[in-house]
Amino acid sequence: MPRKILTIVGARPQFIKAAAVSRAIRETDGLSEVMIHTGQHFDSNMSDIFFEELDIRKPKHHLAVNGGGHGDMTGRMLMAIEPILVAERPDWVMVYGDTNSTLAGSLAASKLHIPVAHVEAGLRSFNRRMPEEINRVVTDHLSTLHFSPTSTAVANLAAEGVSKGVHHVGDVMYDATLFATSKAEQGSTVLSDLKLRPKAYVIATVHRAENTDDPGQLRAVVQFLQERAKSHSVVLPLHPRTRQAASRMGVNLDRLQVIDPVGYLDMAKLLHHAVEVYTDSGGVQKEAYFHRVPCTTLRDETEWTETVTHGWNRLWKGPERLTQREIEEYGKGRAAFDIAKLLASNSAA
Template sequence: MPLTILTVVGARPQFIKAAPVSHAIAALGDHREILVHTGQHFDASMSDVFFEELAIPKPAHNLEVNSLGHGAMTGRMLEKLEAVMLAEKPDLVLIYGDTNSTVAGALAAAKLHIPVAHVEAGLRSFNRRMPEEINRVMADHVSALLFCPTETAVTNLAREGLTKGVHQVGDVMYDVALHAVRQAEGRRSILDELGIAPKSYAVATIHRAENTDDPERFDRVAAWLSKAGEETPIVMPVHPRTRKLMEARGIVPANIRMIAPLGYLDMALLTHHAAGVFTDSGGLQKEAYFHRVPCVTLRDETEWVETIEAGWNRLWTEEAYKPRRDIPDYGTGEASGLIAKLLREAA
């Protein structure tokens, strides 16, 4: 039976994750997908470019909710998403990750008794001070279908009593990473634009609230990056919020070349050829592994524990990596097709 699927996205990582799944849904031929952009990331460099590069259909609805505190943003999204869902009458709502857009989509659908499917379910950092952790837990507990990227995620859900509708599918980000560099190589190289050679630099990003909302911690992270840059010069695409904070605090880190945010293809190529990655982004931690680039996570814990155990990632509070090995849990690059198949079976 054909499904009408309403997909809620709002932030850069969600655009990337949604791309292969949307393509897989379209390939089924008999389902209709309605894409809703909450507007959480609204700058062209953080939003429009991803739809263009990843060939994602233009959103049917753009709610233009942004630049608000967590409560106000989530509440406004909830209100507007409810109106869209009442008008579109979807059979299922599809959500991704752990942002305010994620939890707003989950709650709006649950209150209207519309089944929710959560891609990247079961991730836990076990730090309830992180807004992303609250969003993950709430989204999982109202979802009918939980698409887990790893066996650890499945175990986390079981500990919370969630076993029905749980599927380990692999990681949709791996699907994208498998062809992104090849696609990017056919374009003008970001390395040529920046005048840098492969393996001569590291990539850094900072955007998480735990780092940017605490001035003292942010200063420590900036100082750590400056020190790391003494060994390997750092290229840092700067999130708008991070740049604003650095300017307000008068921080000009040494050994760091700050550039504007990049589209997904340029960022994939920059990461692929880097000597290392320093980040507080969950997505970039995994992408570093996909490109087999060692990573340091600028947080005190990570939900992607496999990358730590496999020796490709370490926390900035640790001195050494564990022995390196591959991570079979992330799958073979076919997660999006499996998700589409499971959605069809749920019809």
């Protein structure tokens, strides 16, 4: 019988990473996959479109859990995931990144003594005020297999006493970007639809709770973007959380080219032809590098320190960028296949 991998996803970055790994699983002998979509991102532009564009098979289980506080959402996910794990009896539960879906999946699996494989293990911002930091730390300490994108992530795990089952595989986002950019260049019409010229605009994303939950912080971020809009059009695909926060707090988004969230292929094309990227998203920071576009991170720290030390990224309140050089750490776009091989060859015993 093939080894069954039960993948748990719920948010945009996870769909993108899972797409690359799922394709590799389908091409690896001895593996099968079942997917749970928690529903954490439920807007069609934040969820369904990714499955259509990135060649991901529709999830077998869709939990439709979204909204509410962190404890409420995570608790409802736990309640919904547990009976599915009991019924499916997977050999591995695989989780991605740092969301509430990741935490709920790893907790449910570990309490049922099902081994957990964590993609993007070992990332640290060292800011425990970020809920994502709590999620990733707990998940790493519950996991049996740790698929780390960089040697820094491996070192972070070692510093916390985690060394068994740790593999530096490179970054699956690079795999996904290579796949998506080729498709986007052929099929996406987003630039003409938005009347944008290549290298004549910047792209921005804002969604992290640290920026959307504090009125002063959100106003500061928006003012920063509005200053940049004096020299280049700032295209802002507006996350539902940010839209609600701006409306509730009376934050004016004038001078920004606000658009609805876009699919991954459209976003890939927007990133590929931007002159610069402003974001609080860890995933978009890396995607900017994969497209070789300079990035400014709208936070006070970043998990992706390599993007800063290698000159492709800077913190918005930090020094200017260093000299640009290639980041060998992220691999050559084959991380997903290395993960699939490790899943096929590793026993949790």
